[in-house]
Amino acid sequence: MAEQAQALRRTPLSRDRVLRAAVALADGAGIESLSMRNLALDLGVVPMALYKHVANKDELLGGMIDVVVGEIDPPLPDADWKRVIRARILSAREVLLRHPWAPLAIESRNEATPAILDYLNSMVGALRDGGFSTDLAHHVMHAMGSRILGFSQELFDASRRAGRSGTADPEPPAAFPAEAAARFPHLAAIATAASHDDASVLGPGCDDQFEFEFALDLLLNGIDRLRQQDWTSSG
């Protein structure tokens, strides 16, 4: 019928189409909905057809990660190292906000994809161009850790849930329940102080963008200080 006709007319599968459909599925329905079977369903294809284009699910995830990392802005031309690094990391963060499943996927796979290696390589290059010794650049990369890819590294990550469609998850705007406030008074004090802030809060009580830049600049300023002092690991 109509479905059959559409199937015939459908553009043929390709690795690219598979990866894009997988990213769209994970963005829209959450990473827990990304199964080979569901993906095949979305593409109007039998599950086994996917294995022509990706070796297995792990390789599929690797490809999806490369699609995401490829969305990060290229380095600013003609800027000092700090602006280059800062702008790139903030761009990476924007990308991850669009693909909230990506951080966990990257951490679970725990193996760098080609696009990630490219990105890291160019970040080290920006440091070297900025006058960093190989030694200091090395430690700086470790110190930035996954934050260099835009990871916020929060303990409870409100944005992770943002990708979920369907079941609306209202999540009352924070405000510690009274009994929790009694058991964890210091946490309650912090949560309360945060919520009488301005209106520009994203999460429940906290301005995620502010916190991200606070941590990022704390690191960048400390790093700049080491660079100015010609820091070396031996002294």
Next chain:
Amino acid sequence: MAEQAQALRRTPLSRDRVLRAAVALADGAGIESLSMRNLALDLGVVPMALYKHVANKDELLGGMIDVVVGEIDPPLPDADWKRVIRARILSAREVLLRHPWAPLAIESRNEATPAILDYLNSMVGALRDGGFSTDLAHHVMHAMGSRILGFSQELFDASRRAGRSGTADPEPPAAFPAEAAARFPHLAAIATAASHDDASVLGPGCDDQFEFEFALDLLLNGIDRLRQQDWTSSG
């Protein structure tokens, strides 16, 4: 037979015994081997018996996380805030090295357990005792992120694999393959510089403990500077 007699004599199941067995299974065989069925097998029990003690697998993971977090040393008594925080985070890191599956489990669940809330609450308390305003303490907690629980937040985390038993995974001691070195020269330079370090290297080429403390002190020193300046978010 012998198994039956042993089964009769076996100490009865309890939530505590279930959690300890689950942690032991994840430590020894890797988190990917932790299924309700495998865990039941280890305990000499039918899978459904577990559901008497944990509501489901998610609650099991929450309980396991609390066991792990409970292993972190208590705060040093009578020490200044920086030493208290530093010592506690280094203790948390040691705990996570013993349970390499824990960081990913904590991040995947993305919901604080009671033990984690206790830990975070006492860390905020240490900051407040050290003279931090509620405002600054709040941003500091965000800036530390999951590192406050001992997470190393590396991009490729060698320790993650340490928990795997069975199939030895030799992993040649780094040294970029020649073709990768050509494509990622800056990364290659860093890897090479690292490997002519002293003998005390843990991972392939990098001294994980050094890198962890480097990042930690970078943050703590930056934070200390803000505190001395009576930093506030409004100025």
Next chain:
DNA sequence: ACCTGAACACCGTTCAAGT
């Protein structure tokens, strides 16, 4: 009332049979 085997609704992936 308690315990548990079988069953359900899923997985990722293999493999052999069909075209």
Next chain:
DNA sequence: ACCTGAACACCGTTCAAGT
């Protein structure tokens, strides 16, 4: 030679039947 349905070896969890 290519494609794919059925099957395999797993999951977490439900449920009804057995004691």
